Amino acid sequence: MPDLAALTGVRSGKQTYYNAYQRSNERLQRTVAAMDSISGALVHPVEGPRPLLEKIVRVASHHLDARWAVLALTAHALPSTRPRFLALDAVGVVLDDIAELPDDAREAIREVASGVLPVRATQNVVGAVVAPMLLDGHAIGALAVAPRGDLPLETPDLSALHILANLAAVSLHTGDLYRTGLAQQRRAHQLFDEVSEQARLLSVRNEELRAAEQRLRVADQRELIDSERRRIALELHDSVAQTVLTAGLVLEVVRGDLASGPPGGRDGQVLPELDRARDLMSTATEQLRSVIYALHHERTAEDVASLPELLAEVASQHRPHLAVRLRVEGSPVPLGTAAEHALARTAGEALFNVAMHAGARKALVRLRYLADGVVLRVSDDGNGEPAAMRRTVRLARRGTADGRHRGLVGMALRAEALGGTFSIRRSRAGGVAVESRIPLTSATTRGG
The missing domain is CATH 3.30.565.10 (Histidine kinase-like ATPase, C-terminal domain)
Incomplete structure (x- = not known):
């Protein structure tokens, strides 16, 4: 009959094998708990990306029992995102002020900002584990964790950090798109308001232009009428009025002759003057007719x-x-x-x-x-x-x-x-x- 070791695959006779199995089981349970915690944060996107990022940092720190954990962006990635990093100290306090971090954590942030990052999660020379945040194959930042010195790292640990880093990258990118969308929406509303105001102003200006055009049309009509009145006045003044005034002068001379001349000698002097006045009045009448005719007909050069x-x-x-x-x-x-x-x-x-x-x-x-x-x-x-x-x-x-x-x-x-x-x-x-x-x-x- 097979023994217990053959059935379980654990050599119970060697205590180190059982300890390794127990530690792997603890890691597996911890990883599952981490994923469950992350999934709980993923279903609450209304709160924005920061709660999820804080939970990712906490899960990574707890998973490796870390002295500190940092989630940071490169210098040129997602320039509108603030803050540029989140850190968790040994007692579980979230920090975003670089002055409050230990020296090796600040150095890790500077390395991430420089953009020189590994393509997979790995442990650097100072013992910190760095997992790049990849977006479309490009590193936009990294999740850096400093585990306890006596904690050995295994492949599942690096895979867990890699998954956490990629979740952080997606969350940061989604948050950036959301902020960009909000900014564009605000700009669209602003442009719509500006266009609406411009349309209103153009409508007002259009009405003003129509009113001005109407006033100009009336002014042009008045100017034409005034010009025609002046022309008629000049025609009458320079033709009929002069002739009538001349006839009036002749009549005034005749009147003086009749008042002062001898009774017997008036007829021979007065009659020619009266004839002349009559001719002048007849001329004035003809001139008046001519002016009236000219006002209704164009004159040609032959006339x-x-x-x-x-x-x-x-x-x-x-x-x-x-x-x-x-x-x-x-x-x-x-x-x-x-x-x-x-x-x-x-x-x-x-x-x-x-x-x-x-x-x-x-x-x-x-x-x-x-x-x-x-x-x-x-x-x-x-x-x-x-x-x-x-x-x-x-x-x-x-x-x-x-x-x-x-x-x-x-x-x-x-x-x-x-x-x-x-x-x-x-x-x-x-x-x-x-x-x-x-x-x-x-x-x-x-x-x-």
Whole structure:
């Protein structure tokens, strides 16, 4: 019959075999207890990785009855993870301050930080067991344990430390991913809030732009209406108003003749003047019709004479009461219907002012064609004051003058509308000289 030793595989006759068996059994029980403890920590991930890491350090220290145990990261692994190591002293206190550790534990942490680690769990020259924490084949740290000097190490011990180190690596990596995810989630919420605020601001700016566009549209419409009103006012002032005022002067002369002349000699003097007033009123009516027609129809170049011819016609209208001379210098070039019409109106208004207000006997209309522009100058020998006339223009521009002085500012506006300038100076004959200077390119561009 087989004996007990053959059945159990233990030579009970030698006490050392039984002691080895008992020690292996204790190690096995301790390893199983360690794994059971670790599994209990693994099912509570909400608490974060630190409780699990502390339990791993405790299990490793208890398994080898260690003086200290350290779980540390290399210098470049998981840079956002804090703390960089956890240690357990001989009495079971968890430490994360390197100053509180013994010298050999601090040296072990520095070796791990350097990144020079074995590929498998092994015991170094000072007796500490170092098990690398591997992640994708790369060491991110190590579990270092300093066992009692009289405790022999066996292969299952190294395997247990290797398993604990890998559990620590997975836990640290998972914690790092969790923190990164939380940071990205916070950043995503922040970006969403910023984008929402930008969208709100853009919506507000869009509404402001729409309101501004509407205001600009209204302002443009008002500017067009005001410009058209000024144009109509200038047309009526420079044509119909002048003729009506001239007719009024004739009637005033006739009235004076009737009041002071002899009864018998009135008819021969009055009738021609009345005929002239009638003709002027008829002319005013035709001019009014012409202005109204022009406001509704575009005029072509064939409908208008050249600028020198227009000026000659304007000068002839004032010769019965004023000695008007016309001088044209340079080679005439076409300026365009609108530009030539504006200059002719300017000459007519200037001569009307001379006849009405200056008390002059002579006037000169001078038209000069230069290489880069056209200059129209109307001068007289009357008693006008250039300074007073310039002040009238300034007041009319600000809207503080009455409507009887719109002729001067109308001449200035016409010149400026053609890109030119308007000036009032003393003439060589002692009176006033008004001058419109128009750039040639601007006149042909805007005056067509």
